[in-house]
Amino acid sequence: MKKYKAYAKVNIFLKITGKRDNYHEIISRFMRVDNLYDELSFVSKSELDAKMNEFKIIGDFDCEVSQNTIYKAYVALKEYTKSASLEKLMQTHAIKVEKNIPAFAGLGGGSSDAATYLKMCNGVLDLGLSLNELATIGLKVGADVPFFIYGYDSANVGGIGEIVEPFEEELLKFDVYTPDVKISTPKVYTAYRENFYEPVDGFRAQELKELNSKDVLKSLSATEANDLFAPALQEYPQLKKHYRQGYFFSGSGSSFFKVQEVNSGEEK
Ligand SMILES: C[C@@](CO)(OP(=O)(O)O)[C@H](O)COP(=O)(O)OP(=O)(O)OC[C@H]1O[C@@H](n2ccc(N)nc2=O)[C@H](O)[C@@H]1O
Numbered sequence: 001m002k003k004y005k006a007y008a009k010v011n012i013f014l015k016i017t018g019k020r021d022n023y024h025e026i027i028s029r030f031m032r033v034d035n036l037y038d039e040l041s042f043v044s045k046s047e048l049d050a051k052m053n054e055f056k057i058i059g060d061f062d063c064e065v066s067q068n069t070i071y072k073a074y075v076a077l078k079e080y081t082k083s084a085s086l087e088k089l090m091q092t093h094a095i096k097v098e099k100n101i102p103a104f105a106g107l108g109g110g111s112s113d114a115a116t117y118l119k120m121c122n123g124v125l126d127l128g129l130s131l132n133e134l135a136t137i138g139l140k141v142g143a144d145v146p147f148f149i150y151g152y153d154s155a156n157v158g159g160i161g162e163i164v165e166p167f168e169e170e171l172l173k174f175d176v177y178t179p180d181v182k183i184s185t186p187k188v189y190t191a192y193r194e195n196f197y198e199p200v201d202g203f204r205a206q207e208l209k210e211l212n213s214k215d216v217l218k219s220l221s222a223t224e225a226n227d228l229f230a231p232a233l234q235e236y237p238q239l240k241k242h243y244r245q246g247y248f249f250s251g252s253g254s255s256f257f258k259v260q261e262v263n264s265g266e267e268k
Pocket residue numbers: 011014022023024025026028105106107108109111141142143144145159160161185186189250251252253
């Protein structure tokens with residue numbers, strides 16, 4: 001059975017540019033983490049399970065199937081395509097997820113799984129949907145899903161996550177660690193809105209969009225790079241003891257990352 005990789009991402013920078021209803025408009029550099037991914041595959045159900053005709057996810061999750069981003073992606077795809085072959089596929093097959101991306105980590109785990117599932121269905125069922133269509137469907141599941149649909153190594157992400165512009169640069173390797181602090185994304189954004197709201201101006205946003213990721217990380221502190229870091233520290237003070245010099249905060253957290261040092265002996 002073919003396995004599909006659902007990569008993690010880090011936010012090199014994340015700046016809020018405004019509000020849109022109860023969401024926030026952002027400008028953020030997303031970069032794929034090449035050595036951290038979940039693996040998804042379709043597996044045939046037993047005859048008995050097929051008769052149950054339930055959406056089956058095989059994997060280690062702390063949420064109900066109905067709350068899983070993969071199931072939400074299925075519902076959105078079925079709504080968009082009205083595809084009988086999709087229903088048939090999920091009647092006869094389960095989706096197996098080998099989870100490696102920690103949840104609540106600011107690494108986009110749920111969103112990446114949802115995007116990968118949408119691309120798997122599009123391929124296996126030959127639905128003929130464009131990446132733009134899949135990104136539109138995916139946005140219904142989560143703001144981070146469009147980035148994973150396009151599959152760029154590095155991109156400038158805007159809007160609430162629906163604008164994804166590829167950024168040509170080398171894919172960096174990261175050291176990532178995820179303290180055991182379960183962070184609620186909505187709670188961090190709300191804390192930002194209430195206590196830290198200071199949207200970045202257009203000129204500065206454009207400057208950041210044009211800087212390569214290494215130079216961004218060399219020129220900014222963790223707090224300057226990610227507008228959600230200060231509100232996350234306010235809501236989850238225990239994060240403070242996990243902070244290490246030279247590391248940056250990804251998304252709404254709790255993960256920290258830094259660019260891996262390339263030893264002189266290693267190939268460039
Ligand atoms: C913070 C970021 C940074 O990449 O990612 P993670 O830290 O989750 O990886 C994203 O903006 C999160 O994307 P995602 O995790 O898909 O968020 P969603 O499920 O769509 O939204 C969860 C909640 O976060 C808030 N939210 C999310 C995105 C956004 N641009 N503005 C917001 O205010 C809203 O309160 C929303 O109800």
